[in-house]
Amino acid sequence: MLSPALSSLLPLLLLRVAAVLATELTFELPDNEKQCFHEELEEGVRFDIDFQVIAGGNYDVDCFVTDPQSNVLYNEKKKQYDSFSHTTAMQGVYKVCFSNEFSSFTYKTVYLEFRHGDEEPLMPGMTRTTALTQLESSCVSIHEVLKVVADSQTWYRLREAHDRMKAEHLLERVTYWSVGETVLLFVIGIGQVMMLRSFFSDKKGSVAATT
Amino acid sequence: MYPTPERWLTLDGERWDVTSAGCSAAASCAEVRKTKSQYTSMNERSYMMLSTPAAGLLLLSAWIFPSNALYFHIGETEKKCFIEEIPDETMVIGKYRTQLWDKQTGSFLPATPGLGMHVEIKDPDTKIILSRQYGSDGRFTFTSHTPGEHQICLHSNSTKMALFAGGKLRVHLDIQVGEHTNNYPEIAAKDKLTELQLRVRQLLDQVEQIQKEQNYQRYREERFRMTSESTNQRVLWWSIAQTLILIVTGIWQMKHLKSFFEAKKLV
Numbered sequence: 001m002l003s004p005a006l007s008s009l010l011p012l013l014l015l016r017v018a019a020v021l022a023t024e025l026t027f028e029l030p031d032n033e034k035q036c037f038h039e040e041l042e043e044g045v046r047f048d049i050d051f052q053v054i055a056g057g058n059y060d061v062d063c064f065v066t067d068p069q070s071n072v073l074y075n076e077k078k079k080q081y082d083s084f085s086h087t088t089a090m091q092g093v094y095k096v097c098f099s100n101e102f103s104s105f106t107y108k109t110v111y112l113e114f115r116h117g118d119e120e121p122l123m124p125g126m127t128r129t130t131a132l133t134q135l136e137s138s139c140v141s142i143h144e145v146l147k148v149v150a151d152s153q154t155w156y157r158l159r160e161a162h163d164r165m166k167a168e169h170l171l172e173r174v175t176y177w178s179v180g181e182t183v184l185l186f187v188i189g190i191g192q193v194m195m196l197r198s199f200f201s202d203k204k205g206s207v208a209a210t211t
Numbered sequence: 212m213y214p215t216p217e218r219w220l221t222l223d224g225e226r227w228d229v230t231s232a233g234c235s236a237a238a239s240c241a242e243v244r245k246t247k248s249q250y251t252s253m254n255e256r257s258y259m260m261l262s263t264p265a266a267g268l269l270l271l272s273a274w275i276f277p278s279n280a281l282y283f284h285i286g287e288t289e290k291k292c293f294i295e296e297i298p299d300e301t302m303v304i305g306k307y308r309t310q311l312w313d314k315q316t317g318s319f320l321p322a323t324p325g326l327g328m329h330v331e332i333k334d335p336d337t338k339i340i341l342s343r344q345y346g347s348d349g350r351f352t353f354t355s356h357t358p359g360e361h362q363i364c365l366h367s368n369s370t371k372m373a374l375f376a377g378g379k380l381r382v383h384l385d386i387q388v389g390e391h392t393n394n395y396p397e398i399a400a401k402d403k404l405t406e407l408q409l410r411v412r413q414l415l416d417q418v419e420q421i422q423k424e425q426n427y428q429r430y431r432e433e434r435f436r437m438t439s440e441s442t443n444q445r446v447l448w449w450s451i452a453q454t455l456i457l458i459v460t461g462i463w464q465m466k467h468l469k470s471f472f473e474a475k476k477l478v
Contacts, residue, residue, distance in 0.1 A: 139410040178449035189460035
C-alpha cells in the first residue's frame, strides 16, 4: 500500500531519536583571555569532559565548569590535562570555561572533548532493548573495543603533538642561542682587544711626555 | 486544473501503467514518468506531497542544524579558529548555526537572515583549501589530502552592521571527522544492507580510520625523530664550533696584544 519511496523514508522520520555522541575541538587561547563553551543538557544526563593543553608556555590552563544555576562543579588552576564527569541534576545550560588570564604573553592550544548522552543507534529500530543475535552482540562488543582504541589513539596523538612541539621549540631555541652566542663571542673577542688598545694609546702620549 | 489521471496513467497501487497512446517513443514515455508525481489521484498525491518534501526537510535538518551542539560567543570582527589534526584522505564535516543577541528582548533570536559567516580552511602547508561565505546556518565539508594540522577559521561577515549593536553572536558548532561523517541510514538505503551488514560496515569504517591514524602516527614519529636528531646535531656541532672559536679568539687576542705591547715598548 505504501509507495516504496515512503516506506524507505518513514524510518528517517524517526531519525531524531537520541543525543549526539561527542564534540572534539582544538582551539587557541590567546594570553589574558577566557573562552567558554556552553551546552544545553537534559536532567539526569551524564557528560564527560576531557581537556589537554597541547602547546604554549608551561602547558597549563585554568578550567572551570558551572551548572545552569552558576554553581561551580569543577574548578582547577594550571592543569595540563584532566578528565571530569558529572551527571546533570537539572536541565539547562552547562558551561565549560578555559582561562589563560594568568599568562601575559603565551597563547595556549587546548584540546577539549565533550561527550554527553548515549550513542545514537546506527539505524532507528536497532535499539539495545531488542534481543540481539550472537553475531550482532559480537559486532557491538567489537564496536565498543574499537571506540576505546580510537580514544587511546587520540590520547597518544595529543601527547605526541605536545612532545613534538616541545622538541621543535627546543630546536628553535638551540639554533637562535648558538648563532647569538657565536656572534657575541666575536663581538666580545674583538671588542676587548679594541678597548685595551684604546687604553694604551692614550697613555702612550703621556708616557712619551714624561720621559 | 490538473488533467485527469486516466489521460496519462492509471494508478494501480505501486504500478504506473501508461495507457496514453503516444508512448511508443522513449522521450514521451520519459516525460510521462516525470510528470507522474504531479498528476496523481488525490489519495496518492497526498502521500507524495508529504513524503518527498517532508523527508527532504528532515534529511536537511539532520544534515544542517546541529541542535544539540556546543556553542560559544564571538564578537563582531572576532575570528575563531579550530585546529583539526587529521590523517590524509579523511573527510571532515562542520555544521554551524548562529543566533544574534537581540537587545530589545534581551535574548538570542532563533534565526537571523542577512547574517553570514565566512569559513576559511587551511591545510598543514598554510594553503587555503576552502574560503567561502555561508549564511547564518551552514554546513561545510572538506577532505584532507595531506596529513597534518588543518585550521578551520570562522568569522562573521554581517551585511547589517547595525544588528551587531549588542556585540554578541552565539555560534553552535559541530565538527565531525572521519568515520563519524558517515551517514549510516543513507548508506543502508543506498546499498540495501541488512542490519548486520550495516554493523559490519560500521566496524570496517572504524578499522579503516584507525589504520589511517596509525599511518599518520608513523609519519609524525618520523618527523619527531628528525627534529630530535637535528637538535642533537646542532647542539654537537655548534658546541664544538664555539669551543674552537673561543680557543682561536683567545690565541689571537694574546698574539695581537703581545705584538701591540712590543710595538709600544711596554714589554
